[in-house]
Amino acid sequence: MFNEADLTALAITLKLALISTGLLLLFCTPLAWWLAWTRWRHKYLLEALIALPLVLPPTVLGFYLLLALGPNGPVGGLMDALGGRPLPFTFAGLVVGSFVYSLPFVVQPLQDAFAAVGRRPLEVAATLRAARLDRFFSVSVPLARAGFFTAAVLGFAHTLGEFGVVLMIGGNIPGSTQVVSIAVYDHVESLEYAHAHWLSAGLLLLSFVLLVAVYALNRRLRLLRA
Amino acid sequence: MTIEARFRIARDDFRLAVDLQLPGQGISALFGPSGCGKTSLLRAIAGLDRHPAGRLVVAGETWQDDARFLPPHRRQIGYVFQEASLFEHRDVRGNLEYGLKRVPQAARRISLERAIALLGIGPLLTRKPHTLSGGERQRVAIARALAVSPRLLLMDEPLAAVDFERRQEILPWIESLHRELDIPIIYVSHSPEEVARLADHLVLLRAGRVLAAGDVHELFTRLDLPLALDNDATSVLEATVSGHDEEYRLTRLVFAGGELVLARQPVAAGSQVRLRLAARDVSLTLARQSGTSILNILPVTVDGISLSDEAQVTIRLLAGGVPLLARITRKSAAELGLQAGMEVFAQVKGIALLN
Numbered sequence: 001m002f003n004e005a006d007l008t009a010l011a012i013t014l015k016l017a018l019i020s021t022g023l024l025l026l027f028c029t030p031l032a033w034w035l036a037w038t039r040w041r042h043k044y045l046l047e048a049l050i051a052l053p054l055v056l057p058p059t060v061l062g063f064y065l066l067l068a069l070g071p072n073g074p075v076g077g078l079m080d081a082l083g084g085r086p087l088p089f090t091f092a093g094l095v096v097g098s099f100v101y102s103l104p105f106v107v108q109p110l111q112d113a114f115a116a117v118g119r120r121p122l123e124v125a126a127t128l129r130a131a132r133l134d135r136f137f138s139v140s141v142p143l144a145r146a147g148f149f150t151a152a153v154l155g156f157a158h159t160l161g162e163f164g165v166v167l168m169i170g171g172n173i174p175g176s177t178q179v180v181s182i183a184v185y186d187h188v189e190s191l192e193y194a195h196a197h198w199l200s201a202g203l204l205l206l207s208f209v210l211l212v213a214v215y216a217l218n219r220r221l222r223l224l225r226a
Numbered sequence: 227m228t229i230e231a232r233f234r235i236a237r238d239d240f241r242l243a244v245d246l247q248l249p250g251q252g253i254s255a256l257f258g259p260s261g262c263g264k265t266s267l268l269r270a271i272a273g274l275d276r277h278p279a280g281r282l283v284v285a286g287e288t289w290q291d292d293a294r295f296l297p298p299h300r301r302q303i304g305y306v307f308q309e310a311s312l313f314e315h316r317d318v319r320g321n322l323e324y325g326l327k328r329v330p331q332a333a334r335r336i337s338l339e340r341a342i343a344l345l346g347i348g349p350l351l352t353r354k355p356h357t358l359s360g361g362e363r364q365r366v367a368i369a370r371a372l373a374v375s376p377r378l379l380l381m382d383e384p385l386a387a388v389d390f391e392r393r394q395e396i397l398p399w400i401e402s403l404h405r406e407l408d409i410p411i412i413y414v415s416h417s418p419e420e421v422a423r424l425a426d427h428l429v430l431l432r433a434g435r436v437l438a439a440g441d442v443h444e445l446f447t448r449l450d451l452p453l454a455l456d457n458d459a460t461s462v463l464e465a466t467v468s469g470h471d472e473e474y475r476l477t478r479l480v481f482a483g484g485e486l487v488l489a490r491q492p493v494a495a496g497s498q499v500r501l502r503l504a505a506r507d508v509s510l511t512l513a514r515q516s517g518t519s520i521l522n523i524l525p526v527t528v529d530g531i532s533l534s535d536e537a538q539v540t541i542r543l544l545a546g547g548v549p550l551l552a553r554i555t556r557k558s559a560a561e562l563g564l565q566a567g568m569e570v571f572a573q574v575k576g577i578a579l580l581n
Contacts, residue, residue, distance in 0.1 A: 120311050123274050126298040127305035128325030129374055135299075138324070142315045 006199055008175055009183040012091070016179060017159040020098040024106040024155045025148070027099075032110035033136070037119075051104050058101065058164025065097050066169050089171040094179070097165040105154040113147020114140060146221050150214050157210045160203060227251070227285035229378065229410065233270045234279050235263070235434070242266055242434035250285060252426035253404055253411045255442070257418075262431040264414045268382050271412065272305050273298035284378055302333075304371030304409075306381040310363035312355035318366050319351040325374040335375040336407070344406060345369040345399050361392035365399060372403070379403070379411045385420060400424060401581055418453070422446065422462045422502050423580045447542055447549035449532045454540050454551055459505040461550045462580070469495050483545025484524045488577045500580040505540060505553035507576035512562060514571050522574035526550065528564055543572055 002010070035043060053061055069087040070076045076086050087093035117140055125135040141148070163181040170177035172186070180203050187196035227250030235242040242263040248254045256264040269275045271282060273289065273296060282290040289296045298305075312321050326338055342348050345365040355363060364384055371379060384400070385393045401424065404411065415421050421428060421442070428445045430437040430453070438451055446453050447461050465481040475490040479499065486501070493499060514523060526543040533539075539559050541552040552572060564570070 120307065120309075121313060123298075124305075124307065124311045124313070125324070126274065127272060127303060128370065129299050129328035130324075131297075131299050134328075139313065143313075145315075 002198055002202075003195065005174055005178075006180075006183055006195060009178050009180050010199070010202070012175075012177070013160060013179040013181075016091070016094055016098055017156045019095055020102060020159045021106075021152055021155045023095070023099055024102060025152060028103065028106040028110055028151065032107050033114055033140075035107070035111045036114035050107050053101050054104050058162065059168060061101060062097065062165040062168025065100065065165065069093055069096065069169065088169050089173060089177060091176055094166055094170045094177055097169045098159045098162060101162050101165045102155045102158045105158045106151040109147045109150040109154065110144070113144035113150075116147075117143040146217055149217060153210050153214045157207050160207060227410070229254075229271075229285075229412075230281070230283040231267070231271055232281040233267060233277055235266055235270065235275075235277050240266070240434065244431075244434075244436050246429060246436060246439060248410070248412065248429070249427050250410050251408065253413050253424050254427040254429060255421045255425035256412060256414045256429050256431060257421050257425075258416065258431035258437075260416055261433075263434040264416075264431050265382055267431070268380050268412060268414050271378075272303055272380055273301050274305075299328075302375075302377040304374055304376030304379045306364075306368050306371050306379070306384045308383045309387050310355075310360075310367040312358075312363055312366060312370075314355050316355075317351070318347065318353050318355070318358070321355070321366060321370050322351075322373050325370060329374050333375060336372050338373055341369040341372040344372065344403060359392070360388040361395040364388060364392075364396055368396075368399065368403075372407075372409075376409060379409050381411060381413045383414050383416070385415075385417075397423065398581075418458070418460070422460060423500065443549060447551050449530050449540060449542050454505075454542070455532055455534070457506065457538065457553065459540055459551050459553055461503045461505065463501050463503065463548050463550070465499055465501055467491075467493050467495050467497050467499060481546070481548060483526070483548045483550070486522050486524075486574065486577060488579065491579050493579070502578045502580050503550060503574060504576055504578075505551035507574060508543075508550065508552035509573045509575070510541065510543075510552055510554060510558075510562065510564070511571045511573060515573065518573065520573045520575060522577065524550075524572045524574065526570060526572045528566055528568040528570060530566055531559060531564060543570075545572065 035047065066088055067073050068075045071080060071086050079086060087096060121139045121143060122135050125139045130138060161181065166177070166179055167182060172178050172182050180199055184196050184199045187199065229248040229250060231248065232245045233242060240263065244267060256267060258264050266275070270277055270280060276295060280290050288294060289301055313324060316324065322338060322341065345368055347362070347365050347369055350358065350362055350366065358366065368384065385396055388396065404424070413424060425442045427440070428442045429439040430445060430451060438445055438448065443462050445451060448454055453459060463481055465479040465486065468478045468480045470477050470490060476487045477489070477491045477493065479486045479488070479501070524545045526545045529542040529544045529549065531539055531541050534556060537555055538553055539556045541554060541559065541564060543550045543552060550572060
């Protein structure tokens with residue numbers, strides 16, 4: 001079964017995934033909205049930048065984040081000037097890392113969902129006296145709800161599964177920055193296979209359930225539209 | 227109340243320049259082939275597209291000029307799109323209430339019940355949009371637009387996306403809006419049949435310009451406009467049902483130009499009807515013909531003859547001041563020696579009741 005350190009790692013992992021997903025939804029909703037509707041000719045540059053975490057080795061991402069967040073980096077310097085603590089090797093640093101790492105998994109479903117809803121329902125709402133923000137909340141959000149669900153679940157599940165970025169900027173401090181994926185690695189290193197099994201199977205099951213929910217929902221929506 | 231609209235639209239592939247005065251009552255049709263700019267003009271009137279250098283004044287209220295642009299949600303319009311575009315996440319009642327809830331109590335002149343009754347959608351209120359037929363969806367969309375108590379109703383080819391039978395199902399409802407509500411309607415269409423049936427005022431658009439604007443009866447019969455020169459040219463006239471001949475199953479109508487009969491129609495004596503006379507069903511004789519099976523013979527004055535090198539010409543006639551068209555061969559026109567001012571007889575073979 002789980003030992004106490006494992007349970008702590010599990011709690012940290014879930015907390016990290018929850019906080020990261022919440023922040024991602026807040027940040028990515030306006031970003032995805034803008035990407036779905038902008039006529040800016042060079043928006044593909046920004047889309048490529050957002051998609052980078054999909055293809056970069058997490059260690060590369062982690063390395064640059066470490067430099068940026070470190071005391072000599074631009075973000076670290078700013079934090080220092082504002083009297084804050086440096087972010088590397090803290091839970092807050094993990095949140096920043098997860099945020100960047102899972103960004104495309106949240107932006108893309110939202111952007112696709114907004115684009116799929118299209119302009120017409122918004123135009124209809126405008127002719128029915130709804131102002132801009134009203135239209136967004138009363139029409140776009142409910143019609144894009146499957147996109148929100150997909151974005152939230154993928155963001156959450158992907159954060160559960162990260163390893164490289166967390167290792168680089170979290171530093172594997174038990175009780176603070178040690179997450180499940182790293183705890184598994186430690187168990188294997190120390191040949192504690194039974195513990196590794198429990199943690200791995202737990203993560204596997206959780207991730208599977210989350211993905212089943214996403215795919216089942218998408219299937220239902222496809223059937224509804226057909 | 228009138229509607230003054232002046233717009234200049236210049237896009238890469240499209241130009242529009244119009245300066246219009248539309249009446250503040252009845253149905254004004256924006257009519258023209260696809261690509262002539264009628265939908266662009268309607269969207270500009272709604273404020274859905276913003277074009278600089280536009281001016282729009284509705285009933286003395288400036289919705290757009292150089293200094294101001296009222297966004298669509300602050301214009302007192304109702305808009306019916308070509309596709310019903312119902313909110314799929316709400317049932318029919320939810321769709322109707324969406325706009326209604328955003329209109330202050332004091333500005334509500336059409337109740338929800340009235341909008342529902344006008345379009346006959348009472349039995350549909352709890353249905354979801356995806357369970358409705360095309361005709362039902364469009365009727366819900368029209369009721370939804372009415373529920374915001376618009377001062378101007380804009381309709382963008384509301385029948386174009388539904389099949390012929392659905393069209394016949396929706397048209398009577400649109401006609402009843404016209405009769406029952408005192409809201410001017412701007413109706414975009416490329417169908418001469420719809421326009422002949424619904425419009426009071428007509429704006430002919432071609433390639434982003436106004437070819438002509440005016441009374442629908444007049445514009446259908448003007449020889450300098452393409453409508454009258456087509457082989458399918460028709461004239462539209464208003465008549466009153468004077469009675470029925472039950473023995474022969476006929477309905478008698480009167481208008482300024484005389485009396486007409488047609489096969490018994492389910493209309494009450496005294497009611498106003500609109501008729502369509504296809505120009506090619508009207509033939510001309512110099513003297514009143516006897517011994518003919520044709521019942522409808524009207525004394526008319528030749529008002530003009532179209533210029534053409536083709537086989538057919540269009541003759542514009544006045545029957546008691548009401549313009550009618552006859553489409554005959556150029557050879558017949560020459561042999562009869564037709565010229566403006568001549569008194570002749572029009573034999574009308576086919577009359578269609580439009581409502």
